[in-house]
Each structure stands twice: as structure tokens, then as C-alpha cells.
Amino acid sequence: MIYDLIKALREDAGYSQAQLAKKLDVTRSSVNAWEMGLSTPTTHYVVELAKIFHVSTDYLLGVDSQRCLTLDNYSDREIELIYNLIKYFDETKGQSLYTK
Numbered sequence: 880m881i882y883d884l885i886k887a888l889r890e891d892a893g894y895s896q897a898q899l900a901k902k903l904d905v906t907r908s909s910v911n912a913w914e915m916g917l918s919t920p921t922t923h924y925v926v927e928l929a930k931i932f933h934v935s936t937d938y939l940l941g942v943d944s945q946r947c948l949t950l951d952n953y954s955d956r957e958i959e960l961i962y963n964l965i966k967y968f969d970e971t972k973g974q975s976l977y978t979k
Contacts, residue, residue, distance in 0.1 A: 881925075882916040884939055888932040889914075903927055 889899050889910075896914070900907040903924060912918040920928065929936045929949070937943035950958050 880916065881919060881939055881941065882914050884941070885910075885920075885928060886914040888928070888934065892932060899931070902931055 889896070894902075896910045897907045900910045903910070905924070909918070913920050925936055925939055929939055930952075932939075933949045935943060935947055935949060938945070938947065948961070950961065953961070
């Protein structure tokens with residue numbers, strides 16, 4: 880469910896509810912209500928959450944269970960560094976985390 884994903888992504892990113900609320904220009908209680916399943920973010924906020932956490936809206940909405948990174952706002956050099964990090968983790972864990 881979206882509320883589980885919002886909380887997990889927020890915690891993975893190291894944001895407090897207040898910090899995420901500030902990024903979205905909403906109240907902390909709004910973020911709390913989303914995470915508790917008491918309300919659902921509007922389409923606008925689903926898109927903004929996807930941008931903040933670099934995931935697809937389909938992932939947030941539970942349409943696609945595969946987590947993917949959106950790299951649209953990164954430079955070519957930053958993307959190369961991200962791919963190199965993923966390659967490093969692939970080699971150390973012995974499993975593929977992505978397809979290029």
C-alpha cells in the first residue's frame with residue numbers, strides 16, 4: 880500500500896516527517912496521515928514524492944512492484960557514478976540489481 884511505501888522511502892532517505900513535509904510544502908500531520916493510511920496524497924503529491932525519492936509513480940501506487948531509480952535530474956557524470964556504484968554492489972553481492 881502507498882502508506883507503507885511512503886514511510887519506508889522516507890525512512891530510507893533519512894527524512895523525518897517534518898523534513899518531508901517541508902520539501903512538499905505540506906504539514907507534518909499530512910505526511911503522518913498518509914503514512915497511517917488515514918488519507919491519500921493527491922496526484923500532485925504522488926508525482927512530487929516520486930521525484931523526491933527517485934522512484935516511479937507506478938512503484939508508489941503499487942502498480943509495479945519493481946523498484947527503479949529515475950535519473951532525469953542527474954548529469955551524465957552523476958549517472959555514470961551511480962551506475963558504477965550499482966556495478967560495484969552487483970559484483971560484491973554476486974547478483975544483478977539492474978539492467979542497463
